Amino acid sequence: MANQFLSKIRVAPDDFVRAADAPVLERHAELQALLSERAGPEVAGLFAEPLISRGNDEAAPTVAWYADATGEAQPLSRLSPAEQDRISAYLSDHLRPLRTLAEDPGQSDLAWGALTTYGAEDVMVADGRPFIVNWGLMPDGRGASAAARPAHFEATLGRFMRQPTAAPKPTVAPAVAAAPLAAAPASVEDPAPRARLSPLAWVPLLVLLLIAAAVLFWLLQPGTRLLPKEPPRITEAGTLDAQNALNASLRERIASLETALDGAVCRADGVLILPGGLTPEGLLPPAEGTAFPEQAEAAPDALLPNKADRVLVPNPDAPDQPDDLVTHLDNRTVLVLAEGPSGVAAGSGFSIGNGHILTNQHVIDLGAETRVVVIGKALPEPLAATVVKVSGPLAETGDDFALLQVEASDLPGFTLFQPPSSLRLSNVIAAGFPGDVLELDLDFAGLMRGDASAVPALTVTDGIVNTEQQLAPDTNVLMHSAPLSTGNSGGPLVDMCGRVVGINSFVRKGPLQNRSYALAMPDVLEFLQGTPAQPVLTEEACAPQVRPQLAQSAPAEE
Template sequence: MADQFLSKTKLTADDLVTSGDRPVLERFQELRALLTDRAGPEVAALFAEPLLSRGNDTAAPSVSWYADAKSEPVPLSRLSPAEQSQVTAYLSDHLRPLRSLAEEPAHADLVWGALSTYGADDVMVVDGRPVIVNWGLLPGGGGANVSARMAHFDATLGRYLQAPVQPQPQPQAAPVASAPTFTPQPVETLMTPAPVRRISRLAWVPLLVLLLISGAVLFWLLQPGTRLFPKQDPVITEQSTLDAQRALNDELRGRAETLQAALDGAVCRADGVLILPNSQTPEGLLPPKQGEAFPQTAEAAPDALLPNTTDRILVEDPANPETPQSLLQMIEARTVLVLAGTANGLTAGSGFVVGPGLVVTNQHVLEGAAPGQLAVAGQAVGNPMQASVVKSAGPLADTGQDFALLEVPGLSAPAFTLLQGAGSLKLNNVIAAGYPGDVLEIDGDFAALQAGEAGAIPGLTVTDGIVNTEQQIGPETNVLMHSAALSSGNSGGPLVDMCGRVVGVNSFVRKGPLQNRGYALAIGDLMAFLAGTAAAPQVVDAPCQPVVRPFTAATSAPAKE
């Protein structure tokens, strides 16, 4: 990872230019390797290293840009005319090799994506050399608009290639047919001139034959009854996700009405205790008689108007039933950080313990992991421990499942209990636990862990929310839509109720016009996946009745005389 921070850019997900169904920014290592091999390290160094944050409910997506440099970055536009001329000449000379790479089908999408920039101060100068930021992006949500890239390039990076190279004298020749270039100028203005060769008309015959054959095959594929893939219903349909969003809107409207009714009917007693129309406090407790103190512990409603904080909720420790522990302690002891070494570097996700030495996560967290490059870490584990895949099912869009079961020899962390009940979980308070990427990217312990310091363990992140709706989005795919904030890295982590039982496996986020909404795969689907494995988690179906240590327990008791 480069160490010199250059700038940070806020964006929308639609601004990301994609290549091979992935944002070009996520293929930075591949781009750098290609340019180093084909054009040299100086050309590869033109493109700043991106650190992409997908954003969450409170923060917009953004990209932080870094470079290997010592001096502070300065936008090219702020240099003197003489300095600008020198840097522009360097940039023009070193961008020129990308033209030939962009004409190769195997690399065209990646190179064109890298040459797509926002357009405002995209060139920074550090250590006297130019570095391009904001690449892999098109403004105004134009990332998916392939046709707009050429015109946008001409107005941005293309202007550095518009200074013509002085052509050498050439013999008179017929015009040369060429592929589209970066600018409307002749090929000779973009590359070092080479002797022009005449192309015989017979040389075009094989290409014409190939085009005719391709056209015939395409015509056959478009005929009724001819398909590239067997006809089948998609695992996850647009209608099902639309129904889920409509259900969410209904839940939010009902939630707003509930909150307004509680606000209108709330009564504040003389002793300062706020009582709602349902005769409970906002945190779901029954209030004591006026003038009396709250008990040291009390049962709370699972759908309380305001969720209780995890350090005040008490759950039974199976290893020590006489000494209850806080919900936060229980979650921390069972949730793990999942690390996968891939060709593009280290990726991180979340997981949780379901049995002795067994961890559940998402299949997509492990995607691309090299053999022997899986490990788990965290407060529940200590130093990273090697892991191996026992079973996996995915990807979600193809199979309706996104699960993986890992075996971690020597892992002694306790297992979660799973909740698979017949009742609805709507409006129940829940906690999402895991290691979101937008937190890890600025976590000093995670940076030290990446650098090889095994004892550097990042802290667990927990967010709270409510279950908005339960939805079937495919023939065998059931999800809980909830409002606990998630981001990349939460994948595979547990969604926990206020009694410490896992009610879902956090798996993906859908971006709405106003906020993101998290989805957790249902426990029933997880249990079907675990069938036939050594995992035998404890499953309960009893409704949650959380035990809470009231906030006023230590402060409202009458003083002793």
């Protein structure tokens, strides 16, 4: 898999160009082999490697593009005119062999698939080399239309393969053309001398040139029509929409609580019964005077969240001895310390198995020489971490992810939950190491003094998912009511079955309360594609197992 991210595009299922009953994008390896053999490795290297995310009923497919490069990629249209001309000439020289392949009946389907691009910023440039992205796609659901490909090609990549039209040469008499200038007969009279222009005649032209230069300088400034500034992926409009959605969710929550309170009944043994016949934590109450069972199935969207120390999570090492949720979180959540030129920063992270740790990009972004260490209750000592992959920062890319590797393959990992439906009103737990708590933690103080055995206590907060929001085309978040603060970044947001549903990433401060945001699981899974991480995934709906509180004894009659 190529290592440098170039771009990403959201498409419709019918946009994929098909050949031999399969999308051309799935034949990238075959295309590389064909082009390397018939046109050379430089031509094969022009076509970026696709990473396809098929989406689902609610999310459209996306294709991320990668190449073997190291520098930052940018669209061809954002380069200087001279650089655009150089890249265009390179593409013209190297794409011409594909014309021959497109006329070969045995290879035409694959060649035309490669030459068919979406038509929006299809050429990216990194390290001074062009890479073609969005190939194998046609807009407006025309992927299956072979007849439309030639015309679409002429309007897209075809512009790089047109030969420039040569200017017609003037017709010259052979005798005159062959005669050297010095051989002109001496008898030929010199032409009449030309009239000299007054210096003042050049003034209007000079003024026009100065005006044109000033206009060109203005156009080349970032923010103008010619070179507009790159817009941030996370905009104020997007966050405002998210706040409005959250407010609507909170009003809905208040209404449901008021309705439940109005219809609730308290039995003689102290068990509160809501209008739906369940207890506030979603349990089916036993008959009056009968104790709750030691373990019962609760509702994931119960009116009141179950206490984390009463929620039971299966223990793979001892199936008959389940862990409580707090222990489950303790053994899988880690403190992430990053040391760079600007100092030391603390954040949170969590294990997904085989020594892989997920956190936020901004937690470890302290410069080129940053050292990263992770500390956890289930780790024997602080361990140095290697950065496997990063994507961020959030405002510019829409992502805020980092994947770390530590030498602790036996560290238990969280299961990742791919929700088949909405998580709104589901009870959740946020786990991490908030900075305002670490400031008063004696173990953290000891750790900073060099005591490797001092592990700070994990902080957990509970709440519900208020709403699900799309802040940018490729940025999906869960807004929830579990309190977060600086230091929670990169920690897990888990459901009442102990599965991770998102990565806590930022807090937006309001006049009365803070809003907590977690990046949603579809974006996490897309980031992990192409990495060695192989987390356990599940789509099974949560059915929490809890230890119920004991019912009070009914008062004795006098």
